[in-house]
Amino acid sequence: MTAKPIFQITSFFLYVLVQGLLLQNVVAFDVAFCFAYVAFLLCLPVDSNALLLLGMGFLTGLSVDIFYDSVGMHAAASVLIMFVRNYWLNTITPQGGYDIGVAPNIDLNGWQWFLGYILPLIFLHHTALFFIESASFSLFWFTLLKVFASTIFTVIVIVIIQFLFYRSKRY
Amino acid sequence: MQRLLLFLIKYRAFLSFMLLEMVCLWLIVENNKYQSASYFNSSNKVSATLLSTSQGVRDFFNLNDVNATLAAENAQLKRQIEQYNQSLYSINVRQNRDEDILKKYDFISAKVIKNSTRKFENYITVDKGLKHGIEPGMAVVDHRGVVGKVKTASNNYSVIISILHGNMLVSSKIKRTGDLCTTQWDGRDYQRAQVLYLPRHINLNVGDTVVTSGYNAIFPEGVPVGIVESYEIQEDALFHDVQIKLLPDLNSLSYVYLIKNNLLIEQDSIENVTIE
Numbered sequence: 001m002t003a004k005p006i007f008q009i010t011s012f013f014l015y016v017l018v019q020g021l022l023l024q025n026v027v028a029f030d031v032a033f034c035f036a037y038v039a040f041l042l043c044l045p046v047d048s049n050a051l052l053l054l055g056m057g058f059l060t061g062l063s064v065d066i067f068y069d070s071v072g073m074h075a076a077a078s079v080l081i082m083f084v085r086n087y088w089l090n091t092i093t094p095q096g097g098y099d100i101g102v103a104p105n106i107d108l109n110g111w112q113w114f115l116g117y118i119l120p121l122i123f124l125h126h127t128a129l130f131f132i133e134s135a136s137f138s139l140f141w142f143t144l145l146k147v148f149a150s151t152i153f154t155v156i157v158i159v160i161i162q163f164l165f166y167r168s169k170r171y
Numbered sequence: 172m173q174r175l176l177l178f179l180i181k182y183r184a185f186l187s188f189m190l191l192e193m194v195c196l197w198l199i200v201e202n203n204k205y206q207s208a209s210y211f212n213s214s215n216k217v218s219a220t221l222l223s224t225s226q227g228v229r230d231f232f233n234l235n236d237v238n239a240t241l242a243a244e245n246a247q248l249k250r251q252i253e254q255y256n257q258s259l260y261s262i263n264v265r266q267n268r269d270e271d272i273l274k275k276y277d278f279i280s281a282k283v284i285k286n287s288t289r290k291f292e293n294y295i296t297v298d299k300g301l302k303h304g305i306e307p308g309m310a311v312v313d314h315r316g317v318v319g320k321v322k323t324a325s326n327n328y329s330v331i332i333s334i335l336h337g338n339m340l341v342s343s344k345i346k347r348t349g350d351l352c353t354t355q356w357d358g359r360d361y362q363r364a365q366v367l368y369l370p371r372h373i374n375l376n377v378g379d380t381v382v383t384s385g386y387n388a389i390f391p392e393g394v395p396v397g398i399v400e401s402y403e404i405q406e407d408a409l410f411h412d413v414q415i416k417l418l419p420d421l422n423s424l425s426y427v428y429l430i431k432n433n434l435l436i437e438q439d440s441i442e443n444v445t446i447e
Contacts (some may be wrong), residue, residue: 020218021225027289050184058191066218068287069294069330072198079195083188132199134291135337139358 008044015040016060020067023157032149035074037064038125039158041082042118043105043166046089046098057082070133077128081121092117106162118158123151214296219284219328223298226284230425237425244314276391277431279303283424284328288361293333295319297427300327308389310430316395316418317341317354317383318427329429334396335361335421342387343396346380348373354381354396354415361421364397366413373411375402381415388438391430 019037026034041057061075068074089098094109106114126147134143179186230237281303285296299305301324309321311331319331319339332339334356341354343366352369366381379399385392397415404411432438 017221021221024287030289033289051187054184054187054191058194061195066215067222067285068290069285069296070290070292071202072195076192076195076199079188079191083184134358139291142359 011040012056012060016063016067019064024067028153029149031146032153033146034153034157035064035122035126035129035150036154036157036161038078038081038122038154039118039161041078042085042121042158043103045101045103047100050086053082053085054079073129073132076132077125080128081125084124085121088117088121105166106159107166111159111162114162115155115159119151119155122154122158123147126150126154214300214323214325214328214330216325216327219296219298219325222296223284223328226282233425236423240314240425247314275432275434277304277433279305279429279431281305281329281427281429283427286333286421286424288333288335288422291337291358293335293361293421294322295331295333295424295427297329297331297429298327299429300324300329302326304431305329305429306431308435310390310394310432311427312390312394312430313419313424313427315420316397317390318419318421318424320389321429331427333421334364334417341390341396342384343381344384345369345373345375345399346382346393347376348379351384351386352381352413362417363400364415364417366399366415367410369411369413371404371409371411375399375411375413377401388432388435388442391432 015037019035023034023036028034037060041053041060044053044056057078057080058075061073061078062071064074064078065071089104092113094113098104098108102108104114104117108114130143130147130150131137137143279299281297281299283295284298285294287293287295295311295318297311305321305324307321307323311318311320317334319333319336322330322332324330334341334354337356337358339356342351343354344351350369350373353367354364355367356364369375377399381396381399383390383392383394383396395418397417400414400416402411402413
């Protein structure tokens with residue numbers, strides 16, 4: 001089980017620090033950004049309290065904002081996906097439902113299900129983030145390009161992280 | 172009353188969602204205000220220390236490049252000193268006896284610990300702050316040209332609005348003709364910016380240098396901004412569409428100079444009197 005508070009607190013700091021110090025400098029082809037910290041939010045236990053989820057989204061977003069000098073932007077996008085998350089999880093409930101306290105990571109239902117879970121949410125997060133950042137629709141297509149490129153990049157990085165650190169218990 | 176409570180409890184997730192989004196919105200708006208002092212940015216102690224350490228590690232691998240740049244800059248400064256020595260008794264210097272005018276600008280060098288170029292609103296963090304005499308509103312240049320303007324400063328660190336920021340306008344002029352214009356970045360390419368409000372009667376050339384105008388008491392006059400790369404004029408437009416190549420390589424900043432205008436308050440207050 002990955003629901004232990006100590007584990008969550010450690011991974012919170014790890015994700016935020018890696019995002020702020022390392023991934024911030026990773027930009028592919030000038031348009032693809034990597035916001036892997038979203039994985040921390042998406043992998044919080046399924047049956048977490050909705051208010052707690054929103055609070056975590058806000059806190060994580062704000063911590064990342066401090067490193068990005070973009071107060072409120074990541075927080076707004078993160079709170080948004082944390083709000084949508086539970087509805088989305090209910091919609092894609094696998095047969096037999098979720099066990100109590102499981103985290104929706106790659107171990108739970110295999111990578112196809114995991115991809116279907118994170119892809120729309122990450123797309124939503126990035127859409128919100130980049131359009132808030134551009135503060136207008138004047139660069140609509142350029143912003144959209146950034147959104148798509150970053151979504152692909154982030155998803156790839158998150159899946160790699162999942163394969164590296166979350167699957168080890170099975171083998 | 173009970174109904175209200177039930178309503179609040181039933182929709183508590185949605186309501187707190189709205190509340191948090193409002194807070195975020197307020198933070199974003201507040202942060203975009205000119206020179207707002209806020210704590211949630213990279214000049215606060217914890218994040219700045221972390222960033223400074225991480226930049227320290229990166230610097231280790233960049234030492235060669237930084238050395239080369241500094242050496243080049245040294246050479247350029249030596250050349251300038253030599254030129255000034257040659258013209259020490261030229262008319263300008265003899266007429267400008269006023270100490271205040273001669274010492275109008277102070278230069279403070281600072282090391283960049285965080286930089287971004289590919290967002291729509293880019294900021295730079297440097298390792299000098301209030302303690303070293305940095306104040307919000309000071310101009311920032313590197314040895315090649317304009318870099319930005321100080322937004323906030325904490326005791327040891329300060330955050331600079333990069334010229335690659337949609338709200339950053341730099342009062343400029345074409346060096347050759349002296350025509351006033353404004354430089355702004357459109358958010359696309361970190362090497363190129365746009366020059367606005369250049370009337371159509373002006374004859375531009377590709378390769379013209381754009382420098383700061385010195386009209387706004389922040390930048391000294393004549394700091395290079397960029398070089399005209401292309402320009403066109405629409406049939407019914409009032410102004411040229413000018414694309415310039417920015418002179419400083421903002422992607423590889425390592426040291427910058429913060430310029431303090433000692434006569435800023437005097438100039439601003441006398442201008443305000445006129446406006447009122």
